[in-house]
Amino acid sequence: MQCSVSSLSLSPAVKSRLTAAGFSLLSELQGLPPSQICAEAGVSQQEALQVLQAVRGSPVRIAPPLTALQLLQEEQQQRSIISFCSQLDAALGGGLPVGKTTEICGAPGVGKTQLCLQLAVDVQVPVCFGGLGGQAVFVDTEGSFLLQRVQDFAGAAVKHCSLLVEDDEQRVAMTTFNVETILSNIFLVRCHDYVELLAELHLLPDFLSEHPRVRLLVIDSMAFPFRLHFDELSQRTRLLNGLAQQFIAMASSHHIAVVITNQMTTRLRGSQSQLVPALGESWGHAPTIRLLLQWAGTQRLAVIFKSPGHPGSTVEYQINSDGFRDAVQSEQPPSKRPRTHTIQSAAGQRDSNQSAPGPRHCS
Amino acid sequence: MSTRMLKRTGLSNELCEQLKRHQIESCKDLLSLTPLEVMHAACLSYQQAIELLQSVSKVIAPPVSTALELCKQQACFSTSLPALDKLLRGGLPHGTITEVTGPSGCGKTQICLMLSVLATLPKSEGGLDSGVIYIDTECAFSAERLVEIAQSRFPDYFNCRERVLHMAGRVLLCRELTCQDVLNRLDRIEEDIISSGAGLIILDSVASVVRKEFDTTLPGNLMHRSDLLGHEASTLKYLAHQFNIPVVLTNQITTHLGGQGSEDAGFVTAALGNTWSHSVNTRLILQYVDSHQRQILIAKSPVAPFAVLNYTIEKQGICIDGDDSQETLYEGTDPGLQPIRVQTGFTYNLTTPI
Numbered sequence: 001m002q003c004s005v006s007s008l009s010l011s012p013a014v015k016s017r018l019t020a021a022g023f024s025l026l027s028e029l030q031g032l033p034p035s036q037i038c039a040e041a042g043v044s045q046q047e048a049l050q051v052l053q054a055v056r057g058s059p060v061r062i063a064p065p066l067t068a069l070q071l072l073q074e075e076q077q078q079r080s081i082i083s084f085c086s087q088l089d090a091a092l093g094g095g096l097p098v099g100k101t102t103e104i105c106g107a108p109g110v111g112k113t114q115l116c117l118q119l120a121v122d123v124q125v126p127v128c129f130g131g132l133g134g135q136a137v138f139v140d141t142e143g144s145f146l147l148q149r150v151q152d153f154a155g156a157a158v159k160h161c162s163l164l165v166e167d168d169e170q171r172v173a174m175t176t177f178n179v180e181t182i183l184s185n186i187f188l189v190r191c192h193d194y195v196e197l198l199a200e201l202h203l204l205p206d207f208l209s210e211h212p213r214v215r216l217l218v219i220d221s222m223a224f225p226f227r228l229h230f231d232e233l234s235q236r237t238r239l240l241n242g243l244a245q246q247f248i249a250m251a252s253s254h255h256i257a258v259v260i261t262n263q264m265t266t267r268l269r270g271s272q273s274q275l276v277p278a279l280g281e282s283w284g285h286a287p288t289i290r291l292l293l294q295w296a297g298t299q300r301l302a303v304i305f306k307s308p309g310h311p312g313s314t315v316e317y318q319i320n321s322d323g324f325r326d327a328v329q330s331e332q333p334p335s336k337r338p339r340t341h342t343i344q345s346a347a348g349q350r351d352s353n354q355s356a357p358g359p360r361h362c363s
Numbered sequence: 364m365s366t367r368m369l370k371r372t373g374l375s376n377e378l379c380e381q382l383k384r385h386q387i388e389s390c391k392d393l394l395s396l397t398p399l400e401v402m403h404a405a406c407l408s409y410q411q412a413i414e415l416l417q418s419v420s421k422v423i424a425p426p427v428s429t430a431l432e433l434c435k436q437q438a439c440f441s442t443s444l445p446a447l448d449k450l451l452r453g454g455l456p457h458g459t460i461t462e463v464t465g466p467s468g469c470g471k472t473q474i475c476l477m478l479s480v481l482a483t484l485p486k487s488e489g490g491l492d493s494g495v496i497y498i499d500t501e502c503a504f505s506a507e508r509l510v511e512i513a514q515s516r517f518p519d520y521f522n523c524r525e526r527v528l529h530m531a532g533r534v535l536l537c538r539e540l541t542c543q544d545v546l547n548r549l550d551r552i553e554e555d556i557i558s559s560g561a562g563l564i565i566l567d568s569v570a571s572v573v574r575k576e577f578d579t580t581l582p583g584n585l586m587h588r589s590d591l592l593g594h595e596a597s598t599l600k601y602l603a604h605q606f607n608i609p610v611v612l613t614n615q616i617t618t619h620l621g622g623q624g625s626e627d628a629g630f631v632t633a634a635l636g637n638t639w640s641h642s643v644n645t646r647l648i649l650q651y652v653d654s655h656q657r658q659i660l661i662a663k664s665p666v667a668p669f670a671v672l673n674y675t676i677e678k679q680g681i682c683i684d685g686d687d688s689q690e691t692l693y694e695g696t697d698p699g700l701q702p703i704r705v706q707t708g709f710t711y712n713l714t715t716p717i
Contacts, residue, residue, distance in 0.1 A: 009409030
């Protein structure tokens with residue numbers, strides 16, 4: 001017990017009184033009756049009790065180190081959230097990892113929110129279909145959560161799973177996997193500014209404890225509230241760093257995947273301008289995985305440009321009426337591509353899905 | 364909400380006084396601090412500081428609802444153009460921002476006037492039965508045209524003078540000619556929304572005042588401009604969500620010069636840049652085909668695929684040509700860089716920079 005009194009999580013006033021009274025090490029406080037502490041340090045009885053409680057519940061608890069083997073087993077138990085876009089899943093090693101923070105950046109209209117909505121639906125795919133059977137929390141700061149679109153996605157996911165039913169367990173699971181339950185398992189919070197977002201994040205750990213089935217937290221978007229109302233950039237950087245820490249803590253302690261969207265901003269380098277993710281360079285350290293969605297002419301591309309576990313790669317995707325999907329095979333002549341957006345061809349698309357995405361791979 | 368004073372969050376007076384000594388008066392001030400700073404400022408132990416932060420957060424944090432509960436308040440504002448409504452899954456969604464972009468004279472203001480008429484119609488006629496707040500920054504609003512559109516579009520309903528007058532009386536016009544005026548108006552518009560029972564906010568146009576006042580070639584101006592636009596966007600989003608009403612904006616066009624060494628030459632595209640494009644939920648682009656024929660492009664929408672609809676401007680406002688099935692779909696591209704055809708009927712090809 002060579003810890004000093006100043007390491008206790010007490011209010012500064014009490015700590016300064018203790019130090020003034022000559023207490024410098026925790027061991028000196030241990031075993032003292034409260035009334036003696038009162039007399040020596042001149043604190044109230046209540047405060048003396050707090051002091052003793054703080055000493056007993058010594059804050060210096062060092063978690064035993066884990067071996068890489070334990071971590072490996074742990075990580076293998078934590079499954080990933082599939083995106084229904086098999087190429088993206090493959091590039092990410094089976095989907096979006098639970099327990100990690102992922103950032104999705106991209107130009108306006110490229111499909112950031114669509115991917116988030118898709119994930120919010122996909123996280124609920126029942127376990128027997130290879131999904132997580134979880135729930136999702138969707139923090140919307142931009143007002144872009146559109147119910148009709150979620151209904152589409154949910155309908156498509158239910159249909160996809162119902163085609164895969166093979167045994168009784170899956171049949172039973174399908175009885176509770178419908179559009180209505182999917183919608184009731186998405187918790188929605190609409191934050192109007194960064195203060196509301198900060199407040200919400202203070203409450204989230206408790207919310208997650210009350211709802212242990214939540215496996216996905218989406219913040220869409222991080223950039224919008226933090227790009228305004230900041231005269232001082234240092235203040236913003238500090239808040240963002242604090243948030244990043246909170247996200248990482250939540251992701252690992254509650255076993256959830258944290259997905260944050262970010263906007264793009266124009267940076268002028270000399271005479272040239274280029275698009276870079278917003279919120280500054282230092283924010284780039286916060287997410288474990290960074291995905292960039294971008295346009296290449298009329299194609300949509302997803303680029304993994306930061307990930308500790310996967311090589312950087314680029315995959316093509318499309319967004320159709322069912323959701324976020326693989327791009328149509330590139331053998332097809334490009335002239336046929338525009339048709340993929342039509343609703344009529346969505347049926348044909350679903351057929352080709354048989355060989356492509358979906359939870360059946362994981363089951 | 365964030366400016367809410369700590370005094371009104373149920374904290375004890377002593378604590379408020381203590382925090383005030385450290386210039387912490389509003390919830391915003393408190394929540395911007397780390398727990399350690401709170402411990403120091405409020406003279407609390409770590410546990411108490413966390414509790415304090417949580418109790419204040421509870422007051423501030425917006426309620427959690429499930430998507431299923433949202434089903435009940437889901438609504439759309441029909442544009443009375445069946446083909447467009449079908450693509451947008453019922454019309455302009457309530458609670459979101461829709462932007463109409465296009466070259467001058469293409470019909471942006473016409474759309475705004477038409478939507479104003481629609482919003483005042485009773486629910487039985489497919490309207491919202493509500494007032495309209497029309498913020499006009501270009502002095503382009505014409506009451507005469509409003510009445511003309513109303514009478515030629517709905518001749519059966521607007522058959523008597525009272526109904527026309529009633530309709531015109533429900534459109535609240537605000538002429539704001541500078542950025543500051545627009546901002547001031549938006550900051551105080553909540554009262555007007557309640558008093559006039561407005562179900563639609565129109566800002567025509569968001570670009571004109573901003574582009575007039577900010578010369579973006581001067582250093583610092585671009586930053587100031589995007590701050591201002593961001594402020595407008597967040598206020599409008601707040602209003603749209605708070606009152607669950609649609610917000611319609613118009614935007615202008617600008618010339619996008621291809622970057623050095625890039626293969627694309629310059630073309631005309633929506634103004635106000637990339638950051639602004641993030642702020643709008645739906646972007647409709649109007650463009651010319653020839654002097655009479657025009658097109659609506661759905662360039663960004665959370666629900667609709669990319670699509671093109673042909674229309675003309677008639678006495679009764681916007682008229683979509685042909686039947687519903689006539690729309691052609693096209694492969695999308697970045698809505699911030701979608702080329703727009705202007706009056707001459709071809710895409711400007713600016714191979715030589717101006």
